[in-house]
Amino acid sequence: MLQSAAGTEGEKREGMQPYQEEYIANLRKIAALAARKKTEGHSVESYQEALTGNRLQIAQKVARNMELLREGLFPLLDHLLEAGEEELQELQEFAGILFRVGEELDVGLFCQIHQALLNRARLKKDRNGMIRELYWLGIGRNNRCSKLIGLEYAVIENYTFEMRLCFTEAGAYLKYFDEIEDSETRGYILRARANTALGQYASASEKIQRVRQTLQILQDRYYQEKEPNLPWERYIFMTHRQMASSISYSRENVMTAQDVEAVMESVYIVYQTHMQEAVERGEHPPIHSAFNYYAISYYCGLDTFDGLLNKTEHLMDSTELSDFSAENMYGIISLPAFYLQYLKQFPERISGRTAYIENLYRRILDYVEVFPDAPENEMLFLYLRQLANNYIETADSIPYGAFLLKLLMRFAPDIYIQSYIVARASAVLCEILMTEEPGFFDDIEEIRRIEDLQEKRHEARKFAMACGLLHDAGKINFIYLYARTGRQWFEEEYEMSRLHTIVGESCLKECASTSRYAAAALGHHSWYDGSRGYPASYERLACRERQMVDVISLIDWLENVTDAQCLFTGVRMTFDAAVKRAVSLEGRRFSPLLTARLRDGQIVAQLKKAFAEGRKEACRQLYEEDGLTDYI
């Protein structure tokens, strides 16, 4: 893969506008404020105060960032066609810092800027500018695709196409390599051509063939002699790495013999290069390429399945909990994901390894707990998403739902707090509903079959708590949007954020212990009458948990408009105004069976109290690092 974000290859330029520098500084500050604070030396109260203070500071920074963009960036984009060279260079520089290797400060704004620059280049018929901007826009869009790992291809294909077409168009200029004399543009063309292989393809062969073609181009002496200044060796090596990463297809057994040969060759090249570098530095062989080497050996019949598992375990065991390098992080989090994926193919091998798996999860949680808050976190999130998609629950392992909550507590404490508030208030509302109407949730079989009323109420309450806690589990894929955005969202980000429902459902339905809560994750933004909301795949009348989804949907909405999402959407209401608005949406947005209860002042007061107490309790749990795993 030839993905190289800005700030590399010598295109880094000095100088940005003061508003640009301030914006970037604010983004870094916001990322630091959004992370959970250490609790040593604090009381619960002071910890809660610190959290509140952080939220206030974040709000101020976000407001300031909006001002900076309105006063600095947007007028520039308004006049982009008449902007001078210097302004354009500063803009490029600014965009380059928003998203570069290992640091994703604001990929959304990065894409906006490059889209504007691309439109400008098209209108001005600036060929080199078009090629450059298509490349960067493709890079930005590829990042967006990486957040959707684990989702069905049909859900994400449009994002993939948008990204791929940018690279395709820029790569099409390869035909005119001779005529284009600018080295930088030639580099963009080659890298764009290589990046057309990024993302999912309908078949492994198609992708592998694409990479193979790129290798042929890069190894062609004709091009190399035309532009000797380009880092050809690096391009070729990175393309081999891209080919080696296609090893993942081997786990699906979909490669042809020709594919295997191509992948094997690249795996060996990458492995040998890394080995040589490691020997020169006196280090252990790199975990990533060693695993690829073992995997392809197994795939080609040179090793047994148990041999592969044993070697993978050996690699995982060689990692250090105190080492936060990319390679070690891969070994601790991503490698277990592949290991579990292999085991899922041969479930009979799981029973002999349950203790090992349980220990893996403990190590991962210990590792992420002490992982420093750093820009490199994005890679960590990617690996965690891989792991979540392949999680295997065993009798004594930490339950999957609890694992997800631990991740939220660690990396997105605000989302955890909001989820807890929704859980708590939903449980209160359920209690009220069950007291008035004991059969209210009888569409849910687990509740219907309980005859004892008290037990029935308890089960409904427990179910509501778990649904509330996990309804936003899908936000784990979009932490950059929910927990780290330093401004309001753009429309396309708003669109993207909607996918958290589908991601959440897909995440939860994978494991037996959480599959019951998948409907709440999927349907909590859908309108009661089906006329609006999202996603389209939620069919209320076909969902047996619909009454509970209605409850979560109402409470989550109240939480969102009174607190959670106001930073990103600009909507904020008082609790009473929100209740009034919810009642006005009766029968359309919300179930009339629920809004009828909001007409009762006493019930509203109980809910208001649950919201306030929920926040305190969630803060206490964060302080004590103690999630409510009993409910999951």
Place this chain on the structure above:
Amino acid sequence: MYHKVTGRKPYGLKDQELKICKVLFFSHNYATMKGRDFHNKTEGSRHPEQEKDRNCSMQNSDNMANSDQLIEVQKKRIAELEQETAALKEALLAAEEANKAKSRFLSNMSHDIRTPMNAIMGMTSIGLSHIDEKARVHDCLGKIQTAATHLMSLVNDVLDMSRIDSDRLTLNEEPFSLADLIHDISVIVRPQAAQKRQELKIEIGRIEEEELMGDPLHLRQILVNIIGNAVKYTQEDGEIEVRFAQRYVTAKLPEADGAEGMMADAEAAETLPAGKVWLDFTCKDNGMGMSQEFLQKIFVPFERVHSEATSKIEGTGLGMSIVKNLVERMEGQILVESEEGVGSCFTVQIPMMTALQETASLHLPEGASVLIAENRKERAGQMARYLREAGLVPVKQEKGAQAVTWLTQAQYEGHMPCAMLLGEELSDMQVLSLASHVRQLAGKEFPILLVSEADWVQLEYRATRAGINGFVPCPLFKSRLLGTLAELLGGMGADDDAVQRELDYSGYRILLVEDIELNQEIAVELLSVTGVQVEVADDGAQAVEKFRNSPEGYYDLIFMDIHMPVMDGYEATRRIRGMDRPDAASVWIVAMTADAFVEDVRQAKESGMNEHISKPVEPGRLQEILYRQFSG
């Protein structure tokens, strides 16, 4: 081996018997009385004629005892009596059969009417008992609507049959377009097939004359009935192939039990007189098929296949009888071939009068290339053939990425095609993703036509947003394809004023509110190519003044910048909306700004603007707004 039955042969019952049946069905008093009288006479008292014969025989026997003559007379008489008895028995049987059919009909009708009525009543009471649950009431109303529609079709069938039977049905003779007719049929039957996930192929063979004379309403009834039956009696995921073609030479349908399939009889082949053409229609499915026994009765009113599989399929058993009658009245022929468990094939041939062709001269740029992006080889081939016949040069691409590469290179080399035809599917991406990218790549003027079986009404919003500016429905007709292409290329002859008017916005006036001179120039240039009249205001205050001083309805659209000196766009919009004149509320105002946050979009709307576009403005987006406002 298929069993066959043709519509030209008697089918099971003789005509006279059928007539009795029909009379019985529709004149029940008569039928009842006749049945009773006949019964009484045959089984009860002696007939007067019989009495007379008996007396006569007794007298003769006295005079001519033992004579051969007497014996001969008696023998003859006995033979006559036997014949009469046989005829009476036959008539009795027919009447009994007719009576049974009537009873079956009444029983079926009462069942068929009761079933939807039960649904209507049941759903009404469920809806009433959940009146507060809008979603459930909506669901109930949907089901009531379906049941009511079915009930209506039931009544219509019975009325149609009654009209046919009483010779009150007259066929119209009016000009119609075969392309329109087939498109209408496709729109009706496709959703039904889609609901059962059936593959419905509608293919067009050689078409000699698209403009015909006849009764399109009844022709549609014939075709929809046959295809509708194929859908009804074919299992989920089944296949249905429909084919239309025309020929000038007569081809005979085989007799029942004759040679296999339809064949052209070389000896009987004759060319129809000028102004006439045969329309051939076949509908073949792989559904449940019919037994030979049932095939003999397929055109008998009220006869339906009775099996477990069909028990839930709704129908009166009148459809095929109506079809056969209509085909015969149009002097056509119908052939049915079927085998139980394998499928059925209906063939209809109808001689049609041709209408005078409107000879609109299509001015297409001879020798220009047209890019076809379509994975379906047959469809792409059909498009290419039509284009070649019109003197254009088709270039086919099966993949979106290939299409983008080709277009990029064509643009760079200065030989852009005159249009792109976007087909039903691509092998690597969704067609709308490609359209969206090509719109940006090729600019606002470039015609992109979607050639699809999809219902345009369902697709229009997404398609126009993606940049598609023309739609050609399938099944594909040459006239449709070339006509739409010519419209978009602006090359229609003088006799197509309507199309010219639609593309020409010279009758519309736009107020462009923009403070930057360069932006004004660009926007005016982009807008004025459509012929629209553009007036410019340098700031919000000027815009308010211009609007205030203009006559009512003077401006059709306002493009409003946001950040301007003197008065910003929000305030200007508020002031315009606040004016006391009817067009102040209705004039369409579009925010044109780089401020792209969700909040900005909302703020623009709150100030009274109707929509929002980002800067730098994409030409395609401007075009889309003009199209929607002035042509859509």
